[in-house]
Amino acid sequence: MTRLDTPIDSVSIEIGADTRAFRLELANTERLARGFATTLGDAFTGVAVKGRDVGDVVAGIGQRLSALALNLALRPVEEGMAGLFSSLLGTTGFAQGGIVADGVRPFAKGGVVAAPTYFPLPGGTGLMGEAGAEAILPLARGADGALGVRTAGAGGRTSVVVNVATPDPSAFRRSDAYLSGLVARAVARGQRGA
Template identity: 50%
Template sequence: MTTPIDELSVRITADTSAFTASLDGLARQADGFSGAISRAFRDAVVGGKEFDDILKGLALRLSTMALNAALKPIESGIGGLLSGLVGSLGGVKPFAKGGVVASPTYFPLSGGLGLMGEAGAEAIMPLARGPDGRLGVSGGGAPVTVNIAIQTPDAQSFRKSEAHVAATLARAVGRGRRGL
């Protein structure tokens, strides 16, 4: 005895725009080649061209189409690179104080070209060496004002502890500069 099986429905959605565009490109190339064949035979019949010349012309047309199709990705890549470089040269924006790059931008790099902002906004932060020699993000912070209140019973006792207070203050400022 057979057991009934439940039905299963699956809905599949996919972005086929690249496939459709590729098919459209192939259709245009096929139309172009068929047009070349038609012109070649028309030239043979009406113009009296030799069949050998017609075949050479068709072979040249076919090889040109194949070469153009093969070079298209390279042409697109170089075109995009050059347009990015020319676009970035048109309006030079300094980032000495930092900034944000929100779209793909090429920049010179010791080994060639770098790309930033390709996946969204990226920050540029200026770096500086601290008194301890470490490299870190500079700027961005507002100046800090420190008020020190010293209470003494008289001016004479303050003068006696002045060197000690100055040394303690200098150590505290040094630690603050190092981020400790």
């Protein structure tokens, strides 16, 4: 029996899925259910407390439910028209400060993209996360003006160990202040990011 013929007791498979659209539809369903419950509650309150006519209340419920159904049915048409105008005008639905209005996930402090995700570029569309998880790291300018990734937690206590091996200890003692100054300046430059 070869290794390929050996029976397998268990298999573990990790599956990653983008569930944003499902969560959005679930939130819409919850909102509609709350609206329906509120409508029924208002109707029964109108009959029991305010003494309204049952026929008027039922007609009102029918009108409200019709309005909810119409809004739900027209939503794809509205989204399609918005997409059409967006593509015709070359815009992507910008909100305040040039941020896309729907589905915004801010990454100003960094983050991870775990699934393939499209993003807008000036000349088209980009794709990230297509080969696995990708990190988004915020950039910062150093003291010398260079643009790069800033390390988190910088600026704490710095410990520097300098080992000196010399055949002339008295010469080292004479240059102790000079060497201490060199090390202190190097540490200060490192803390500034230079």
